[in-house]
Amino acid sequence: MNRPTSPVADAGTSLRGVGISLRGAGISLRGAGAHDGRPRPFSRAPAADLAPWVARFYVSSVALADGYVLSCGVFSESANLRIQLDGDWRAQSADGLEVRGRDAILFGPQSRRMPIEVRGGFTSVGIAFRPGAVRMLGKLSENTIVDRLTDPTQIGIAPASWLDLFTPDAGHEEWCQRMEQALRAIIAQRAAGAPDPVSALFERISYINPSMTVAQCAADLGVEIRRLERIVRRDFGMTPKQVLRRARALDVASHLRGVADHDEAEALMLRYYDQSHLNRDFTALIGLSPRQFAKQPQPLMTLCLETRQSRRLEILERIAPGESPPWHAPVPDD
Numbered sequence: 001m002n003r004p005t006s007p008v009a010d011a012g013t014s015l016r017g018v019g020i021s022l023r024g025a026g027i028s029l030r031g032a033g034a035h036d037g038r039p040r041p042f043s044r045a046p047a048a049d050l051a052p053w054v055a056r057f058y059v060s061s062v063a064l065a066d067g068y069v070l071s072c073g074v075f076s077e078s079a080n081l082r083i084q085l086d087g088d089w090r091a092q093s094a095d096g097l098e099v100r101g102r103d104a105i106l107f108g109p110q111s112r113r114m115p116i117e118v119r120g121g122f123t124s125v126g127i128a129f130r131p132g133a134v135r136m137l138g139k140l141s142e143n144t145i146v147d148r149l150t151d152p153t154q155i156g157i158a159p160a161s162w163l164d165l166f167t168p169d170a171g172h173e174e175w176c177q178r179m180e181q182a183l184r185a186i187i188a189q190r191a192a193g194a195p196d197p198v199s200a201l202f203e204r205i206s207y208i209n210p211s212m213t214v215a216q217c218a219a220d221l222g223v224e225i226r227r228l229e230r231i232v233r234r235d236f237g238m239t240p241k242q243v244l245r246r247a248r249a250l251d252v253a254s255h256l257r258g259v260a261d262h263d264e265a266e267a268l269m270l271r272y273y274d275q276s277h278l279n280r281d282f283t284a285l286i287g288l289s290p291r292q293f294a295k296q297p298q299p300l301m302t303l304c305l306e307t308r309q310s311r312r313l314e315i316l317e318r319i320a321p322g323e324s325p326p327w328h329a330p331v332p333d334d
Contacts, residue, residue: 042172043307045314045321047180052194053133053187056311057126057176060303064121072300073113073287075253077206077246077308078236079129079142080107081152083159085166087122091115094147104159106134106152108145109237111246112285116300125166125175127183128307131203132195132235137186146237156186198223199235202243207312210247211271214240249285250308252278256294259306261313261326 043058045051055078064070083104091098092115107114109131134140138155152159165178186192201221205212217240218225232240248271254260255268272278282290306325313319319326 041303041307043310044173044176045311050180050183050187051130052200053130053136053192054127054183055130056128056307057179058128058307059123059125059172059175061123062118062121062299062303064118068119070118070299071115072118072298073115074107074110074300074304075113075250075286076107076110076128076304077243077250078109078131079134079145081105081127081129081157082107083125083162083166085123085125085163087118087120089116089118089122091117091149093149095149098149100149102163104152104157104162106145106150106155106157108148108150109142111146111238111242113287113301114147115287118300125179127179128311130195131199131232135235136192136195137190141234142237143233144237156190157182196231196235198228198231202228202232202236202240204315206243206247207315210244210251212244214244217244245281246285248272249282250305251312252282252290253286253293253301254305254309256290257298257302257305259302259325259327260309261318263326 041058041060043056046054046057062070081104084100084102086102088099088101091100131142134142134145134155140150140154152162162179162182165182166175170178198221202217205217205220212220214228215225218228221228223231229240232238232243236243238246248268251260251264251268251271255262255265269278272281279289282288282293286293288296306327309327310319310325313325314321
């Protein structure tokens with residue numbers, strides 16, 4: 001049997017060694033290091049006692065040249081608390097155009113890439129929550145906030161007091177520790193239980209093998225299909241099939257941006273029947289074809305994807321917590 005051909009390779013893009021340099025594009029890093037000219041986020045897993053509610057803490061900081069307007073997007077699988085310490089930005093949410101500056105906002109899970117425009121650079125600090133966490137913190141079901149920006153006071157987070165946590169004299173790790181301390185107080189005050197274990201297990205499946213059928217997932221988890229569908233819709237904001245489809249697209253997007261383990265490239269392509277299947281799903285969720293996505297600068301998306309992939313590899317136990325991911329090392333020649 002002939003070896004299968006990568007549809008992305010056929011499309012004129014490569015999943016190995018794709019690193020889109022942003023030098024000369026008016027974009028530079030502030031304070032967290034860079035890889036091949038790209039901004040690199042600071043992110044880490046939460047302390048063990050917060051792991052049932054929190055997927056990741058992160059800090060991202062990008063400087064823009066005077067007058068430069070960055071048009072990009074973000075795509076997060078779960079609800080996120082995003083705290084913008086500076087910068088002027090606009091987002092196209094399910095409720096229309098959102099114009100924000102220095103603020104703390106609760107972003108719902110995203111069913112597709114959310115267009116973002118930033119002027120004047122930004123520093124963003126935040127928390128990526130586990131599926132179902134905002135429901136436990138504020139009785140706010142994820143399926144009511146998909147693709148929306150909402151008020152974080154609904155989950156006990158007061159924007160003004162949280163903005164005060166991030167003093168300029170503190171480093172990124174100290175900022176994350178302050179968020180941990182503040183979140184512990186909210187969990188205790190609200191007597192918040194951990195999210196449904198079925199959601200946690202399904203989230204793991206989406207990282208390990210998003211090509212599984214919903215029936216296979218239900219059987220592996222030991223639950224009825226209808227129960228799985230009900231729990232996932234409540235805690236992820238969409239159906240199990242949509243969650244798995246999104247995970248496949250985000251894994252491919254990560255490779256196209258050079259923030260994934262290049263050894264997985266062929267296996268990821270085999271998740272799609274053919275090139276048209278890949279192009280159709282990818283374009284529907286990302287808003288660009290794979291070729292366009294690889295060729296156009298995507299600094300905000302790349303920051304999101306790198307944070308996601310670091311967590312994914314830790315969950316798969318392919319890197320240890322805090323270990324540098326493989327895309328920070330030189331890519332070997334074919």
